[in-house]
Amino acid sequence: MAKDIFNTPSEELTLAQKGYKILKAFGEGSYAKVYLSEFQDKGEKTRVLACKIIDTSKAPKDFVKKFLPRELDILIRVNHPHIIHVHSVFQRKSKYFIFMRFAENGDVLEFILKKGSVSEAQARVWFRQLSLALQYLHNMDIAHRDLKCENCLITNNFNLKLADFGFARFVSDNNGKLLLSSTYCGSLSYAPPEILKGAPYLPKNGDIWSLGIILYVMLNKAMPFDDNHIKKLYEQQVSKRWNFRSKVVDSLTPQVKEFLPHLLEPKISNRYSIDDCLSSLWLSMDPRFATLTAAEEQALQASKEGRKAIDAARPTESKGDNVLILKPTDHHHRESLP
Template identity: 50%
Template sequence: MAERLSPRSSEVNALEQRGYLIGKKVGQGSYATVHLAEYCDASSPKRMHLACKIFDKEKAPRDFLEKFFPRELDILTKIENPHIIQVHSILQRGPRVFIFMRYADNGDLLDFIKRNGVVPENQAKLWFRQMASGLHYLHSKNIAHRDLKCENILLSRRFNVKLADFGFARFCTDGDNRRVLSQTYCGSAAYAAPEVVSGTPYNPKLADVWSLGIILFIMLNASMPFDDSNLRKLLKDQMSRNWVFRLRIRDTISAAAKSIVRHILEPDITLRLTLDRVLAHEWTRPRKDKSASLMGRLVQSAPSAPYPGGKREHDEAGPSAGVRVSGDHRDTDRERHDDINMRSRD
């Protein structure tokens, strides 16, 4: 694997002894980097492709180290779901923490939409259902994500959705199992619910649902519902429901799709759909007839569009095959959790 970190690094040598190879950097944050990585079990010649998020605790501010980072590690060691990115292991060497997770072969949803444009409604429905399913799992454990956005929706080798990046995630109850409102302004303004933008204490689960609605709107429109360049105007537009479907797609999507977006992007939290009601909505519910199944079907054909994520799923099909996207609820990408090598407590 090209561009490995310096072999003189004691950290890298220690990781190699455990079977991990760190490759080129593919992402950069204020105090974390993301690298390609590989894992090779001594008992098997097969190499597993991973991504590695490396945190440098010496570069991080105190509030991050004392609150957000321990919370993220704690949550990552407690979750396992087909539609949440699989953590392989968490290791610490000195001031650096290495989080190894399954590699998403087909990148993230934002890149997919940039390359391919509007997601056809049937495909958007499948992906939205997978997102909602993964989020429902988190909420059932009283965990709110608080940073749902297209960049944090990853696509696996078989184009299944994986929720990722739990840097702002938190538990929604305290030690006495009482509901706790969030007060931290989290995530990206474009995806943030109006109660988050306004700076009032908020129910993070309902804020997650709003973000899910923004993602659905983006899939169906290939554009944002709101301009977030001015927060005051953003909040005004959110509260006045000042958004519209793009003219060129308005007549191509179903009334049910328009309905669920409208009821999710509801500024009044007493009227906004809860996640249970989102999953029960007529548009979201899986249809029972076989003709509605998307498993294995070609739901988008775009011969001139570059394939998101590199290699095609079926190389022998040739350049004219277009982009094969469907996803399968049987998540063949899942791997058994390896032992977590480091746990963190609040």
């Protein structure tokens, strides 16, 4: 057992019997830690995974009763080439072990802090991949509600994967009626003005604003607004007081300069939808984006069936050794190189 992991010998043994080994910690969230781990099944090659461990005994009741069930419910059902693939989920007493694909190049924020702002061409690739993942979710009436650079993971082939569904939720009821959100979710820097205002909001529209913040950060290695004071932040947002940094503005195309304001649009009725983003002139500048990969097309078609598609795909639960195993269909998508 690694010295920074506080699993019991019994938990370690149970995981080992399933082929899993926890190695070392490399990340931490509000109520969870993320560990490097390994999986080996019946003589197959060892696979490196990430494991998110949530100890519900140390988390607030609101999180355990409301947010965690939503996260698990959505995680084990979604399947998209640009959403981090969940390998399996185990529950043992108060702990949940979520094993997922390991992103070798960290997250977008880490990448930008180390290497600086990315080229517009690279930002276009990552933005498209993120937008396709969001389109998939929105088609099924799921809002992410915590889009930020830290939740955009980068694989060994420099493809982007959307992760962390801790605040995700369905935005309609079983009858298709839209549900307004009244819970403040996500990070202040990425929150749209309607959330800062404190009124019930449409979470899909909020996702688009956050998408715009991510694109701005990719291109500028900075945030568009000063978030040190909420009232001033709100005033800056509604008055559209932001600019591209002088360091990069002359190198950017007119198309991206025209596109980004549609995302950072304070008036919800004028803000782009995810379909508007994907059909934008800026994305169409790259001829490779004229067609979807087979995996992207398959996911899009599945999402068009809406919420029924993932309700039907709900995995079966099997209990044994005091471990709840929720294992989704293991689709392996071929990486699409930028």
